[in-house]
Amino acid sequence: MLEIRDLHASVEDQAILNGVSLSVGPGEVHAVMGPNGSGKSTLSYVLSGREGYEVDRGEVLYDGRDLLELEPEERAAAGLFLAFQYPVEIPGVGTMTFLRTALNALRRGRGEDELDAMQFLRVVRQKARALGIGDDMLKRALNVGFSGGEKKRNEMLQLAILEPRLAILDETDSGLDIDALKVVAEGVNALRSPDRAMLIITHYQRLLDHIVPDRVHVLAKGRILRSGGSELARELEAKGYAEILSEAA
Amino acid sequence: MTLGVDSYREAFESIRASLPGERDAAFDAFAAKGFPTNRVEAWKYTSLRPLARQRFRPAEPDMEAAVPLLGDGPRIVLVNGFLREDLTTVPVGRWAGPNGRADAEEEPLVALNAAMAGDGYVLTIGDAWEKPIEIVHATAPGRTGPVAQSRNRIVVGPGGEAHVVERHVGLGSGAYFVNGVTGIEVAAGGRLRHTKLQEEGADAHHLWFMPARLGPDAVLESTVFTFGARLSRNQIEADILGEGAELSLKGAYAVAGRQLADHTSRIEHRAAGATSRQVYKGAIGGQARGVFQGHIIVAEGAQKTDGHQLNRALLLSGRAEIDAKPVLEIYADDVQCSHGATAGDIDGDALFYLRTRGIPADTARGLLVRAFLSEISEELPEDALRRAVEERIDAFLEAGA
Numbered sequence: 001m002l003e004i005r006d007l008h009a010s011v012e013d014q015a016i017l018n019g020v021s022l023s024v025g026p027g028e029v030h031a032v033m034g035p036n037g038s039g040k041s042t043l044s045y046v047l048s049g050r051e052g053y054e055v056d057r058g059e060v061l062y063d064g065r066d067l068l069e070l071e072p073e074e075r076a077a078a079g080l081f082l083a084f085q086y087p088v089e090i091p092g093v094g095t096m097t098f099l100r101t102a103l104n105a106l107r108r109g110r111g112e113d114e115l116d117a118m119q120f121l122r123v124v125r126q127k128a129r130a131l132g133i134g135d136d137m138l139k140r141a142l143n144v145g146f147s148g149g150e151k152k153r154n155e156m157l158q159l160a161i162l163e164p165r166l167a168i169l170d171e172t173d174s175g176l177d178i179d180a181l182k183v184v185a186e187g188v189n190a191l192r193s194p195d196r197a198m199l200i201i202t203h204y205q206r207l208l209d210h211i212v213p214d215r216v217h218v219l220a221k222g223r224i225l226r227s228g229g230s231e232l233a234r235e236l237e238a239k240g241y242a243e244i245l246s247e248a249a
Numbered sequence: 250m251t252l253g254v255d256s257y258r259e260a261f262e263s264i265r266a267s268l269p270g271e272r273d274a275a276f277d278a279f280a281a282k283g284f285p286t287n288r289v290e291a292w293k294y295t296s297l298r299p300l301a302r303q304r305f306r307p308a309e310p311d312m313e314a315a316v317p318l319l320g321d322g323p324r325i326v327l328v329n330g331f332l333r334e335d336l337t338t339v340p341v342g343r344w345a346g347p348n349g350r351a352d353a354e355e356e357p358l359v360a361l362n363a364a365m366a367g368d369g370y371v372l373t374i375g376d377a378w379e380k381p382i383e384i385v386h387a388t389a390p391g392r393t394g395p396v397a398q399s400r401n402r403i404v405v406g407p408g409g410e411a412h413v414v415e416r417h418v419g420l421g422s423g424a425y426f427v428n429g430v431t432g433i434e435v436a437a438g439g440r441l442r443h444t445k446l447q448e449e450g451a452d453a454h455h456l457w458f459m460p461a462r463l464g465p466d467a468v469l470e471s472t473v474f475t476f477g478a479r480l481s482r483n484q485i486e487a488d489i490l491g492e493g494a495e496l497s498l499k500g501a502y503a504v505a506g507r508q509l510a511d512h513t514s515r516i517e518h519r520a521a522g523a524t525s526r527q528v529y530k531g532a533i534g535g536q537a538r539g540v541f542q543g544h545i546i547v548a549e550g551a552q553k554t555d556g557h558q559l560n561r562a563l564l565l566s567g568r569a570e571i572d573a574k575p576v577l578e579i580y581a582d583d584v585q586c587s588h589g590a591t592a593g594d595i596d597g598d599a600l601f602y603l604r605t606r607g608i609p610a611d612t613a614r615g616l617l618v619r620a621f622l623s624e625i626s627e628e629l630p631e632d633a634l635r636r637a638v639e640e641r642i643d644a645f646l647e648a649g650a
Binding site: 048049050051071072073075076077081082084087088090091092093097098101102105106109141158162 | 596597598599601602603604605606607608609610612613616617619620621623624
């Protein structure tokens, strides 16, 4: 489903990714772990099409299509979703208006009918309840005045409503206390399905206690140094990154 | 050389005999200075030279024209600067001409208005009005471009409270020039919410002056929405004369093409313990220009004054421009005053976030422009009025600004 081949990328002429290769199949959950500054967020931004992230070499295929050629909204229409590490606060744009505009844009793209206000409200209420999101949060401007945990839950709500085929979760566990972490993990697990893949980007192993990945990759200095099963995450937690980095050096 | 005097002298003389009151002093006050040039500090950014060179005939009453209304509440209707009694449902007085003190007019265009205005309403608010009062200033361009000048007054007495909505519309396409005045007086304890919706025609020039006076504990909230006219200026000069008065001036504008929207204010705190707030926000596309001049004066003795102003502009194209000039002039030592101005492009992080959710770039930009202007429009208490403003913003976005 997602095929990253020898990806080199830079920001402001500084090389950040130095040859990342990664293959994620349908239904698979992969974790990309790495220390700060290893290029984790750069990888997520390159995949979602952020301006200022230059691809210098390599390719990314999504269902056999060249993903890097597409605009961010076209990637979303093709089923890609990025849960942001730092969701953006947008004063003046209501959370509900935003969710409905996004869902209907995707539905139009898929050739489905748009939802009217009542149908939409039912969908949102049901999915919000499962994530412990109350009406008061939905009434506010998008992410404005939300706590760190509320912002992350709002990202998970979008994930649940937009139903992407490939979800990239960038440091979704940061800023969450243990209870919120469980709620978010349950939400993510509920979305696991044979035709939905996930790429979970994280510094710590704790989220992976709740969302058990099929594969774990260690990203450092812009390259994947090791790949393994879910046991690799626990090994990292026990030994830290230093040992793996030195083994690979 | 004074700008524009000769053609207006001719126009003035052609109608002088039909005008009530003594007019010569007012015209002389205009003729002494003529149209302000860019050398006049207050008109540095807005050039009236092309306007002054255009010839307009004095507008005449039009008792036939149909006038679009926003609501079915109490209303006052003027066409071409003349009151339409048949369409007006609120008891109003009429302006009877200048009272001979016209030489005191500092602004030559206000003097020109005093010389040539043929009519104008005087609205007195003595008690609390439940429904908003809609005032329509409509101008019909006709075959020859008219200059419409009316001189209006809103007087809010003690205990008076109302929301007055002044709308400026063009009836049909074509060039015309509106040079109007609405004077506002809010007496001790009176409250006035004043909303102005400027939707003049695309080839119009619109200059409107609002001298305002606030008594003790008076409250005046005036909000202007500027969408129409080739060139427009909304100029407010507010004197805060009573302790504890509250003045709020807000504005939102969306202009594109070669439009120019000028919002100029001058607030003079002459009494202690009063507050003034100003927030102006504009979305500027194409080769359009925004001008904001905000001048706060705190006179000696006006202690505990609390005066703030903020101007924010969203530049939607590389050729859009904003000129902002905030001035604080403070002669008291125990005051809190501030000003701020920002100008910038649409927030790239916000745009990217929306696009990653599948929202196309144009739609996302539209959401962000609406959000930017909504800080001003969402405070409108009447649904119909808020919708009218939102429709104008939608039309602005659909036109591809």
